[in-house]
Amino acid sequence: MASRRTFLKAGAGASLVLALGGGVYRAIQSTRPAPPRQPFALAGEAHAALAAIVPAVLEGALTAGAGGDAARATVVDDVHRAIRGLPLATQKEVQDLFGLLAMAPGRRLLTGIAGPWAGASPAAVHTFLQDWRTSQFGLLRAGYAALHDLVLSAWYAAPGSWDAIGYPGPPLVAAP
Amino acid sequence: MSMPLPDPVALGLARGWDVVDGAALAADRTFDADVLIVGSGAGGGVTAEILALSGLKVIIVEEGALKSSRDFKMREAEAYPALYQESAARKTRDKAINILQGRTVGGSTTINWTSSFRTPASTLAFWRQRHGLATYNDAALAPWFDLMEQRLGVADWQAPPNENNDLLRRGAFHLGIATGTIRRNVRGCWNLGYCGMGCPTNAKQSMLVTTIPSALAHGATLLTRVRAERMVIKGERVQHLVCRALGADGITPSGKTITLRARHFVVAGGAINSPALLLRSNAPDPNYLLGRRTFLHPTLVSAGLFAQRVDGYAGAPQSVYSDHFLTQAPVDGPLGFMLEAPPIHPVLLATTLAGFGAAHAETMREFAHIHGLLALLRDGFHPDSTGGSVTVKDGAPVLDYPLHASLWDGARRALLAMAEIQFAAGARSVQPAHEMAGPYTSWAEAKKGIADLEYRVHITRIVSAHVMGGCMMAGDPERGVVDPDGRYHALTNLSVHDGSIFPTSIGANPQLSIYAIVARMASTLAASLTGKPAVRPMAEA
Numbered sequence: 138m139a140s141r142r143t144f145l146k147a148g149a150g151a152s153l154v155l156a157l158g159g160g161v162y163r164a165i166q167s168t169r170p171a172p173p174r175q176p177f178a179l180a181g182e183a184h185a186a187l188a189a190i191v192p193a194v195l196e197g198a199l200t201a202g203a204g205g206d207a208a209r210a211t212v213v214d215d216v217h218r219a220i221r222g223l224p225l226a227t228q229k230e231v232q233d234l235f236g237l238l239a240m241a242p243g244r245r246l247l248t249g250i251a252g253p254w255a256g257a258s259p260a261a262v263h264t265f266l267q268d269w270r271t272s273q274f275g276l277l278r279a280g281y282a283a284l285h286d287l288v289l290s291a292w293y294a295a296p297g298s299w300d301a302i303g304y305p306g307p308p309l310v311a312a313p
Numbered sequence: 314m315s316m317p318l319p320d321p322v323a324l325g326l327a328r329g330w331d332v333v334d335g336a337a338l339a340a341d342r343t344f345d346a347d348v349l350i351v352g353s354g355a356g357g358g359v360t361a362e363i364l365a366l367s368g369l370k371v372i373i374v375e376e377g378a379l380k381s382s383r384d385f386k387m388r389e390a391e392a393y394p395a396l397y398q399e400s401a402a403r404k405t406r407d408k409a410i411n412i413l414q415g416r417t418v419g420g421s422t423t424i425n426w427t428s429s430f431r432t433p434a435s436t437l438a439f440w441r442q443r444h445g446l447a448t449y450n451d452a453a454l455a456p457w458f459d460l461m462e463q464r465l466g467v468a469d470w471q472a473p474p475n476e477n478n479d480l481l482r483r484g485a486f487h488l489g490i491a492t493g494t495i496r497r498n499v500r501g502c503w504n505l506g507y508c509g510m511g512c513p514t515n516a517k518q519s520m521l522v523t524t525i526p527s528a529l530a531h532g533a534t535l536l537t538r539v540r541a542e543r544m545v546i547k548g549e550r551v552q553h554l555v556c557r558a559l560g561a562d563g564i565t566p567s568g569k570t571i572t573l574r575a576r577h578f579v580v581a582g583g584a585i586n587s588p589a590l591l592l593r594s595n596a597p598d599p600n601y602l603l604g605r606r607t608f609l610h611p612t613l614v615s616a617g618l619f620a621q622r623v624d625g626y627a628g629a630p631q632s633v634y635s636d637h638f639l640t641q642a643p644v645d646g647p648l649g650f651m652l653e654a655p656p657i658h659p660v661l662l663a664t665t666l667a668g669f670g671a672a673h674a675e676t677m678r679e680f681a682h683i684h685g686l687l688a689l690l691r692d693g694f695h696p697d698s699t700g701g702s703v704t705v706k707d708g709a710p711v712l713d714y715p716l717h718a719s720l721w722d723g724a725r726r727a728l729l730a731m732a733e734i735q736f737a738a739g740a741r742s743v744q745p746a747h748e749m750a751g752p753y754t755s756w757a758e759a760k761k762g763i764a765d766l767e768y769r770v771h772i773t774r775i776v777s778a779h780v781m782g783g784c785m786m787a788g789d790p791e792r793g794v795v796d797p798d799g800r801y802h803a804l805t806n807l808s809v810h811d812g813s814i815f816p817t818s819i820g821a822n823p824q825l826s827i828y829a830i831v832a833r834m835a836s837t838l839a840a841s842l843t844g845k846p847a848v849r850p851m852a853e854a
Contacts, residue, residue: 197674222394223402224564226709266669270748271772278771279408286402286411286664293659293677294390302680304626304659307387308505310513311316 177221177228182239185254188213193262194288198298208297215291231287234280247277318514321522322381330529332379335539335558338569344534346372347842349554349575351541351590353377354420355827356581356811358520359461359850360835361528366848367839371533372573373525374556376582377417378563379537381521385511389660392510396424403585405701405714409770410609411664412712413778414583417511418537419521421583422824425778426508426630426656427497427517429467430821431458431829433636435644439694444816445788446797454829461828464852465518466500475506475628478654480617480684482633484738485652492635495653498824506627506656527850538563539571542708544578544594549805551578551594577806577842580784581831584608584813588703588783589710591794597803602794604703606785607712608818609777610689611720613727614655614665614746616676617684617735624681625657631822638688638730639820645695648723650688651821652731657685667748667774676744676752684735688727693782693817695719700818703783716775721768724775728766732759746774779823784813799834810834 179187191212192199199208220231237243244250248265250257269281292298299306326332333342347369350357357373365371380395393401398414405412415421432454440446461467474482474494482492502516515522529535538559545552558569580587588604596603631653639649655661662683666676676683692698701714728750732743736756743759744752750766753759766773787793790802795814801807810831812823819826832850839847 194669195674196669197671198677219394219400221562222400222564224399224709226707227399227402263670270668275407275770282408282771285669289663289669289673290389290393290660293663294388299659302659302677304680307507308627310318310387310503310505 177232178217179235182244182254183235184213186235186238186244187216189254189257189262190266190284191216191288193259193266194285195292196259196263198292198301211295212288212291215295216287219287219291231283234283318382320381320383321515321526322379323383325526325529331532331534332529333534333536334379335536335556335569335571336561336563336567338558338567338571341570341572343572343574344372344536346370346534346573346575348372348577348579349374349573350579350581351554352420352581352583352586352811353418353520353525353535354415354581354583354811355422355520355824356583356831357579358419358422358524358528359828359831360579360581360810360838361533362524362850363832363835363847364839365528365531365533366850367843367845369839369842371528372536372575373528373533374536374539374541374554374573375418376540376559377415377537379418379535380423380511382511382513382515385507385513387505387507387510387513389510389658392424393660396511405712407713407770409716410611410714410775410777412609412780413776414585414780418525418535419519422519423511423521424509425519425822425824427499428631428634428653428822429462429496429498429825430819432826433639433820436817436820439644440816444786445792446786446816447788448797454833457829457833458825460849461825461832464850465498465523465828466852467496467498467825470494470497470629470632472504472629474632475625476621476623477625477628477657477684478631478633480619480623480738481635481652481654481686481734484734484736485635485637487737488734490635490637490734492633495632495634497629497632502629504628506630508630509656509658524850536571540566541582541590542593543590544596544807546594546596546804549803551804551807554578577808577838579808579810579838581809581811583811584780584783585703585710585712587809587811587813589705591784592703592705593708596801596807598794599803600791602785602792604783606693606699606816607701607703607714607783608693608781608815609701609714610779610781610818611692611716611724612690612776612778613688613724613731614774614776615686615728615731615735616662616666616744616746617686617738617740618679618742618744618752619682619684619740622681623657623684625654625683625685630654630656636821638726639691644691647726648690648692648695648698648719649820650690650723650727650730652734653687653689655685655687657683665746665774665776666744667746667750684738684740686731686735688731689779690720690723690727691818691820692720700782716770721773724768724773725763725766728763729760732756732763748772779812779818781812781815781818781823784809785816786814787816798837799831808834808838
């Protein structure tokens with residue numbers, strides 16, 4: 138915790154990581170034999186990062202509805218689908234954001250989470266989101282905002298979330 | 314068993330409208346027309362109808378798909394990706410401002426909330442004084458407002474406001490702040506509240522069910538899922554427009570190229586996309602004005618929690634407004650703002666509310682009791698408020714919109730005014746859309762809290778549903794991209810007919826300003842191309 142905060146105060150170094158991180162991740166990804174225009178997909182640690190972030194953002198909402206892992210997996214899938222509907226340039230930006238989270242140095246320095254995402258405690262994920270939310274770095278605040286909007290949109294767009302908030306859903310429209 | 318409502322677009326297609334879906338093209342194509350119009354929104358739709366009625370062969374090219382009432386299911390999950398620019402998540406370069414803009418046949422008119430205001434007199438006066446637009450006065454424009462109001466059914470809203478709007482009226486009344494009733498472009502409205510997801514009953518008189526069908530019935534051709542890439546310019550003339558057909562996903566180019574040739578070209582892709590097309594085309598811009606002075610009505614949001622149900626998702630989304638705070642200072646003084654209520658739908662609310670986790674979930678459980686207020690800051694008048702600038706990166710438009718001290722000052726005053734009105738209406742608590750604010754449980758607490766807040770990007774939530782400027786008009790060719798008739802200063806066969814021509818923001822929801830001003834421009838253009846007076850559009854009987 139202390140070392141991360143110290144690093145974040147270092148400023149220039151953090152900016153450099155932010156600027157380079159996405160590009161490095163993309164370079165690594167692009168050396169893999171993948172056909173062009175493959176649908177956006179998060180793999181490995183990037184996928185694990187999203188799977189860890191979803192329950193933190195939806196704490197209090199996910200548990201209120203139908204249970205656990207299946208609901209979380211549906212949200213992760215819906216976030217993927219939402220990203221695939223964005224312009225290609227935006228998809229690249231989202232890929233870069235998760236690229237940062239997927240690489241161990243980026244994850245450690247920018248989120249303070251020491252080990253792989255699958256083992257990250259909900260409290261640690263909550264803390265990193267809270268730090269990004271009011272960070273001195275615009276890129277981290279924007280990253281938080283993207284995660285906030287992607288996860289909350291996926292959840293509240295789904296009819297399964299509506300009962301808990303008292304939304305009856307759209308009315309029936311038909312010719313009289 | 315209930316019957317589906319008649320869908321005028323489906324009926325028109327069955328009657329043989331000439332509509333070409335770019336995603337279905339198997340080969341490159343070339344089309345010829347008298348006039349090629351880029352965009353099918355407020356500007357493109359009005360232009361297409363007037364030119365087609367006047368006997369000109371018109372082609373309309375639209376990047377979005379053709380969706381109509383049979384597709385409009387009132388679900389955010391479907392509507393935002395299908396009908397909005399960037400799935401309703403278009404953003405400024407620094408991601409500080411989220412922008413709602415349409416991307417479908419009918420453009421933003423298909424998904425707007427129907428609020429219809431004539432251009433305020435103070436805005437037109439500013440344009441005459443500061444931007445050399447002598448023909449922009451109330452008397453000269455009145456016939457064009459009359460015409461388009463009749464054409465699009467703009468009238469006072471007769472039904473009582475829903476609770477979400479009435480709380481604005483009641484709270485303001487307690488404080489001695491005047492409110493008015495918003496006029497709406499609807500015919501036979503069911504008062505459902507889902508205008509933002511495409512009108513399922515065809516009551517909203519958007520371009521999708523009015524001018525575009527009329528143009529198609531008069532021989533126009535509509536190309537959908539086709540992206541206007543660049544105009545090829547030789548000397549003082551546009552030769553042709555090069556377009557890319559999009560694939561079935563509506564995002565990825567399919568590899569098919571479409572070449573569009575015409576005598577005259579009208580750019581009406583909306584502010585952001587119109588200047589970007591002109592920039593990609595290397596259109597002459599000797600005074601470096603292209604893409605500059607882009608305005609957003611930067612909008613602050615405040616949520617009030619009430620004991621009673623508000624049900625902000627139900628009923629006409631906007632029916633009450635207050636322009637009180639636009640009139641408290643000179644037009645170019647501290648930024649004034651318009652107050653309105655937004656519809657409250659699950660995704661719209663969840664993404665606008667600050668925070669996450671348990672606290673966010675707790676607020677969401679009060680969904681039916683939440684009241685929303687919006688304050689639209691009037692940008693482009695104060696000397697510091699010079700707006701944003703559109704540039705092109707890898708072919709895609711990027712809008713940089715710096716937030717200056719004068720705007721943050723307006724943001725603070727707006728959050729204060731909204732909280733005071735919400736408490737006056739009986740709110741139990743008020744939560745401004747700001748990462749560090751509230752909830753406040755009294756006006757006294759909110760007054761101090763909001764005054765002490767930190768105002769900066771991402772921390773203070775700012776949204777926009779009104780993009781204007783970027784191809785500003787001016788009387789003096791050195792000070793504008795287009796002339797007062799919308800003609801591009803440096804090219805003989807190019808016009809711009811959309812909200813990008815405005816030299817400032819409007820200071821009210823802009824759709825009716827676009828309709829009326831473009832109707833005048835299109836009529837002048839039709840007359841110059843045909844040598845006869847333009848035909849006036851009429852509402853269907």
